[in-house]
Amino acid sequence: MNPIIITATVEKVIYRKPDSGWSILKTEHGAAKGVVSFEIKEGDLLKLEGFWKTSQFNGQQEFIFKTALLSVPEDPMALLHYACEITKGIGPAIEERIWATYGDKWREHPELESIVGANDKTRFHWQDTLKRLTEQAAQTQALSFLMGKGATLNMASLAWDAWHDETISKIKADPFILADLPRYGFNDVDQGIRQAFEIGDEDPRRLDAAILYCLGKLTEQFGTAISREQLVQELDKIFINVTSILPNDTQFEASIKRLCEVEKLIRLETNHFASQNDHENEKEIWARFSLNLTKAS
Numbered sequence: 001m002n003p004i005i006i007t008a009t010v011e012k013v014i015y016r017k018p019d020s021g022w023s024i025l026k027t028e029h030g031a032a033k034g035v036v037s038f039e040i041k042e043g044d045l046l047k048l049e050g051f052w053k054t055s056q057f058n059g060q061q062e063f064i065f066k067t068a069l070l071s072v073p074e075d076p077m078a079l080l081h082y083a084c085e086i087t088k089g090i091g092p093a094i095e096e097r098i099w100a101t102y103g104d105k106w107r108e109h110p111e112l113e114s115i116v117g118a119n120d121k122t123r124f125h126w127q128d129t130l131k132r133l134t135e136q137a138a139q140t141q142a143l144s145f146l147m148g149k150g151a152t153l154n155m156a157s158l159a160w161d162a163w164h165d166e167t168i169s170k171i172k173a174d175p176f177i178l179a180d181l182p183r184y185g186f187n188d189v190d191q192g193i194r195q196a197f198e199i200g201d202e203d204p205r206r207l208d209a210a211i212l213y214c215l216g217k218l219t220e221q222f223g224t225a226i227s228r229e230q231l232v233q234e235l236d237k238i239f240i241n242v243t244s245i246l247p248n249d250t251q252f253e254a255s256i257k258r259l260c261e262v263e264k265l266i267r268l269e270t271n272h273f274a275s276q277n278d279h280e281n282e283k284e285i286w287a288r289f290s291l292n293l294t295k296a297s
Contacts, residue, residue, distance in 0.1 A: 034065035047071040076104035089122035142167040149196040176209035186213035225272040
């Protein structure tokens, strides 16, 4: 079942588990259930990715989502209305005064200095809302950018959680870092997304990512140290499935050198390879084991 995306306004937070963020929300579409990684407020406009399901308790349709993101309007007047809706102490009258006084420059007035009826408590909540809108704008820009390049809403959300304001710059430098996100891998980027960034079959970034992917796959089967022959054979399988262009020895060695320089991979004396993290973990385990043997003797 392919997930769908809906936009919903939070009318009430029925339940939210503090440790996991699992929530039950009342929206204009009915109940929505899933994990929300940020604090939710009544009036929040959310973009939800999931599917409809019949509730076992009351037989009504409810939306089960795996991704929840704040969604804000782009039009200045609509955005002001949204901001006022989620700010305590601001009703329709003050909203009208803000627009009449500041127009589309209202975000430049955190003190609401000319607004009758805005007290200190209102200003405090207003400043908190403006800060939140700034964060949402950066998030919305990053997500729109990624989804325009072929990423799913879920992948884009995980990317934002990982890199925040650096999301766009990091992915522009190397889209294959998306393969490091939970539940995603090399193929998710290689078969669709990299092309949107004009990364060709022989781009060094593609080969680097493929080598790390193959190393991880082989490590799960055979242990930490993987031979050059094993790695090359696994690499060829990937590229044969996608393109007839296979990396030659020079390209392979250049990629190994790059990965070693950025400390993602290590070449062992036996011409085997291991990820830097796995190698460091094994060294630490061996050091503790040797220390325990010394103490025991």
